[in-house]
Amino acid sequence: MSSLSRMVILLLAMPLAGSLVTLIIGKKKLVLASLLPSISAFLTLVLSFLIAWQSTNTSQAAVGWEWFTIGKQAIALSFEFNRLTIPLMVIVATISFLVHIYSISFFKGDQSLPRYYSTLGLFTFSMLGLTLSGNLLQLFIFWELVGACSYLLIGYYRQKPEASAAATKSFIMNKIGDSGFLVALMILWSLGGLLEISSLETSSISIEIKTLISISILLAIFSKSAQFPFHTWLPDAMEGPTPVSALIHSATMVAAGVFLITRLHFLFTPATLQVAAIVGAITALIGGLNALKEKDIKRLLAWSTLSQLGLMIMVAGNAGFNASFVHLLSHAIFKAGLFLVAGILIATYSNYDVKNLSTQKKPAWLVITVSILCLSLMGLPLTIGFLSKEFMAAQVQSTIFLGIFFLVSLISILYSVRLLAVVIPFGKKIELEQIGKVSISGFLFLPVIILAIASVWIFYSPSPVSAQWISEQWNLKAPDNIHTIFGIVWVTGGLLFAYFMARNGEINRIGRFLPAIPFDHFLQKIFIRPVFFMADTSRRFDALVLDKGLHGIAYINFSIALFTRWFDENIIDGITDFIAYISKLIGNLLRQFVAGKIQSYIWWTVLAVIILFMIMR
């Protein structure tokens, strides 16, 4: 066993062990319940860096063991290391660690802390497993596990009925998509057990089958990444704790869909990609427009996540898989940061409303971090958002989608300015109140600062407008000058436009002009009501027809059984008893002669002799 495979086992075991230990000992010692998982998350982070370093140095692409065998088909437990899995693994471990330490302060004194931390550990384990999996069956298991963890964490505040409803909703919507994944697995199995991703890549599958498989997988991707028709679960999922939203519902789990489409890009045929691109575009627009209307800061961020995910799926649909993967990584960094900031704001000012939050005074460090993160979300030059968006734009060939791309990025600038307005009072002098004071606990402060600093371009490339190594590493077409210049002009222009709107106080009013799309209502009417109706009808059918029929059959059976019993007891047993009675009678008669009395024997003998004499004579 190589040192790499040992490290992978350790990487997966670390968060899992933290999760179990917390669950066992956490109830008694609340301090340990938050510290131990954080330590294990830190070790996971260190291990992930070690694995990245080791696998890059030794250029070992995979480790694997035989898992089990069905028939002649051996299923392997394999982990792959390539340009997709390693960066995502590092990002997942990093953000997980930051969220762990952030939660120490965020949940201080919460009694159900052990439950939170153990689920978080389980999530980290599953997400790392999902990232590294080299086998589709194994990936599917982790895929389900992250869904389950998401369900548990959305419903963390058990006493809130909205939270449990949102958890159920996300779970059911994810299950609908996961059925697609299952179908794809079945098709691949029927093709001779092509579950290993590396072997799948080199196998030749006919284009029709490929379309079938990729459409099924696309369903799973749509539900996990909250794409249109499934997008409504993501804003509702904001009922969960804010750190969870940062980790699961912006940075990692929802990004698993984009990761999967990139990982399995060879399966996707032009027809499927077209579907993905259209759905992605629709989602990006829906998310962006809803973000303009939304008042709740967390839901605003959720809609913006939706919009960004839509963009990634759209670009992936235009064959720019690696570009959307790069954007996935940068989006994970700045969106997690934004969510963590939102958590601080909500906790300090106990207010959700974007407009109300903006009337209070903020400390300088918060202003700066929010500004950097928001600029990154807008995709302004000097941020990683610009770099990754630029790469995405360069991959899109079709004019229509390029148009949608720039439209969505303009919308993203507008809603980002709404976020920015929370910390920076634009325009007219507003009297800022000093209500709450932001508690500068190191645990809250540090993750946000780290993520904000990580959003600055300088750590990724010396030039703020292009990154040579990214395009080399991921085979990306470097954006040409026209793209870059147009991008800079467009984004800066958009920012200026948004700034003037914000100065006039118009920015929060845009939403009013947008039509409200009650999508949940449609879903309710189209899917949920018929399902309930069908369920009710079948219940009645069961009760009236099936149950009655069953009862009738049972009654007949019972009657037959009663008759049979009577027949057995009286006729058959009677015959047997009669025979036994006769035998007993004969026996009793005969045994009188052999009663054990010697003298009677003699008597009978003598009698017999006399009779014999009489006969003989």
Next chain:
Amino acid sequence: MNPIMSLPVLATVLFCIGLLVVIFKKNTIMILIGLELMLNSANLNLIAFSSYRADADGQLLILFILIVAVCEAAVGLAIALRVYRYYQTSIPENISELKETAS
């Protein structure tokens, strides 16, 4: 009629008495006595027939039979005594160790 020929009649009567005693008496001692009676009725027959034939063989045989009968009686009495010691009864009907209990 030869007076000797009335002896077999006496023997028959004795034999019948002995047989009835063996069959109907309950006590072991009495049964043994009945047996003795039947044996001696046979001896009587031997005497009767040997004197009828003027032959001493039968009477000689009786001497042996008497001795054997004495031994027999001694053995029988000894068994009866042992049985009495063991079962605390000398009535054969009451000795029912092998008999199944009446159902």
